[in-house]
Amino acid sequence: AQSVTQLDSHVSVSEGTPVLLRCNYSSSYSPSLFWYVQHPNKGLQLLLKYTSAATLVKGINGFEAEFKKSETSFHLTKPSAHMSDAAEYFCVVTRGLTGGGNKLTFGTGTQLKVEL
Amino acid sequence: DVKVTQSSRYLVKRTGEKVFLECVQDMDHENMFWYRQDPGLGLRLIYFSYDVKMKEKGDIPEGYSVSREKKERFSLILESASTNQTSMYLCASSPLGVTSGSTHGTQYFGPGTRLLVL
Numbered sequence: 001a002q003s004v005t006q007l008d009s010h011v012s013v014s015e016g017t018p019v020l021l022r023c024n025y026s027s028s029y030s031p032s033l034f035w036y037v038q039h040p041n042k043g044l045q046l047l048l049k050y051t052s053a054a055t056l057v058k059g060i061n062g063f064e065a066e067f068k069k070s071e072t073s074f075h076l077t078k079p080s081a082h083m084s085d086a087a088e089y090f091c092v093v094t095r096g097l098t099g100g101g102n103k104l105t106f107g108t109g110t111q112l113k114v115e116l
Numbered sequence: 117d118v119k120v121t122q123s124s125r126y127l128v129k130r131t132g133e134k135v136f137l138e139c140v141q142d143m144d145h146e147n148m149f150w151y152r153q154d155p156g157l158g159l160r161l162i163y164f165s166y167d168v169k170m171k172e173k174g175d176i177p178e179g180y181s182v183s184r185e186k187k188e189r190f191s192l193i194l195e196s197a198s199t200n201q202t203s204m205y206l207c208a209s210s211p212l213g214v215t216s217g218s219t220h221g222t223q224y225f226g227p228g229t230r231l232l233v234l
Contacts, residue, residue: 009156032221043120043225044159044206051221090158094221103149103174104223106159 002027002093004074006107014115019063019078021110023091026072033074034092034104035065044090050074061085086114119143120226122207128232135194137229139207146212148190149223150174150182153204165190166212197233205229 007022025031035047048059055067061084065076074091091107123138141148147166151159151174161174163182171182179201183191190209194201208223 034221041227043227044208044223045225046222049221092221103161103164104221106151108156108158 002031002095002105004033004091004093004105004107006089006091006110008110009108010111010113012113012115013081015083016080019076019081019085019112021076021089021091021112023074023076023107024072025074025091025093027093032094033065033067034094035059035063035074035076036090036092036106037087038090038109039087047076047089081112081114083114083116086112088112120207120209120224122205122226122229124229125227126230126232128234129194129197130234131198133194133197133233135197135231135233137192137194137205137207137231139190139192139209139226140188141190141207141209141224142188143209143211143224144187145209145224146187147210147223148184149208149210150180150190150192151206151208152176153206153228159206162192197231199233201231202233203231205231 003026005024032051034049036044037047038044048057050057050067058064063078088109088111092104095103120141149164150162153159165171165184181193206228207226210223
């Protein structure tokens with residue numbers, strides 16, 4: 001079964017410093033991996049996705065993630081945090097196709113706090 | 117833009133009441149999903165539907181049922197609400213599953229319904 005583990009439930013950074021949100025995955029086959037973001041009182045939004053093309057994936061708002069098969073990791077990074085980045089971030093893996101659906105397995109989330 | 121709407125942002129119900137949560141999407145998506153979100157647990161799949169009148173249990177279907185009579189609408193039903201069903205409920209939709217391409221794995225989420233069961 002596919003699963004993801006987000007290693008930190010809370011991360012706090014200062015504005016202008018780098019962001020690192022860690023995610024490890026477990027999969028019996030080559031997975032598709034995603035990061036979703038949830039801003040306060042808003043719906044979840046896709047940030048970026050890896051689908052076996054380039055291992056370094058760029059997303060919206062300056063975020064990127066690198067797929068490392070040897071480390072089974074898909075960490076999310078950003079060179080310089082902005083106050084508007086404060087949100088909850090979810091690492092996600094597809095389960096594969098069952099009944100025509102594209103089901104997702106979500107990690108437990110990392111709350112990012114950005115301080116002045 | 118894809119739009120997924122949920123009938124209520126906040127809902128307060130009493131134990132034992134029957135509760136209906138409605139979700140509507142406007143992009144003609146085949147797949148629709150219901151999740152609940154709890155702190156420290158992430159999102160957990162309750163039910164999903166890949167076609168009208170078709171449904172499949174997710175990871176935590178106990179105490180819930182669903183209805184999909186029209187392609188654009190997916191309802192979550194709590195037959196007899198209990199306090200442990202107090203949670204944030206999120207609806208999502210996606211195109212029919214494909215193994216690659218721009219829509220692979222992308223789900224579009226509604227804003228959520230925060231349900232409190234007293």
